[in-house]
Amino acid sequence: MTFNLSKSIEILRQTPETLMTMLSSLSDDWLHNNEGEATWSPHAIVGHLIHGEQTDWIVRAKIILSEGNDKTFEPFDRFAQERDSKGKTIHDLLEKFKALRSQNLNELEKLQIMEGDFSKKGVHPDLGEVTLQQLLATWTVHDLGHIAQIARVMAKQYSDEVGPWSAYLGILKK
Template identity: 45%
Template sequence: MNFDMNEAIQVLKSTPGTLTSLLAGLSDNWLHTNEGEETWTPIQVIGHLIEGEKYNWIPRLELIIQQGAAVSFPPFDRYAHLTKESESSLDNKLSEFQKLRMQNLNRLQALVHTEEQLELKGNHPQFGTVKIRELLSTWVVHDLTHMSQILRIMAKRYNQDVGPWIEFLRILK
């Protein structure tokens, strides 16, 4: 097993700043591009990450600690950000994500202190029994997945413009 709480927190802590550095100040053409029908734009990905901070990671962690596997996690609507119309600017979304993430990391560190706690089990509505270690590992990989997704979306905006170099640009394949 490779999971290390301190290393996980390093990635989780860096995600908001990484996304801010990548996206802040970009034109709407970059922020509102997607990969086709039923795919997300970079700004929608940030909305999804915000929803996860509010309703996924820490609420599930708290449920495991408080009730173990006796109660199933409430479902998390992975698409809720698409139905919530927001006039919020990208800067406001990034700021909200940063604030929520810092609060959640503080909560995580207040709740989980030992290796033994990482083995506590909860009940996922789809997967059945899951451990805190798996939940936290998934949180990290979820961040990395969406950062990769944003980069892929942005790269594909120039898919037809790179000409023959497409052969060497794995992100476009």
């Protein structure tokens, strides 16, 4: 599929409700377990998504669209949720994510992005030059990747319990 901003917004708008449906009434065993050392739990993933809403997508889109000469992005702290989400309930995190996403989608609309804006560039600290279209497509795929990650982390909690059916459950092999 070719990038289309309105199609991306369909996903971005839906993600908070998807996560609320997946996670809001689950026990801590589902929310705080992960896949092992140096992996994230569903709780940590939601915290990571919050940090992205605060410091990444819209901030970087505005840098790309700005009139300034310096289009360099600040590095993204991929582990900020370890300190920022500590002691917060999943309900608190989901509500914060929902509110931030709503604000960011409103900000995105206010930017009045035109077709010609998609090729404008910013500078990622690791990747070098990136376009606005790539940033917005990445925001969409980032959401989908973390939804899939949450499902995988949760499925792996029963990886031993499914016994021989594991041969048929691709989610346990990733």
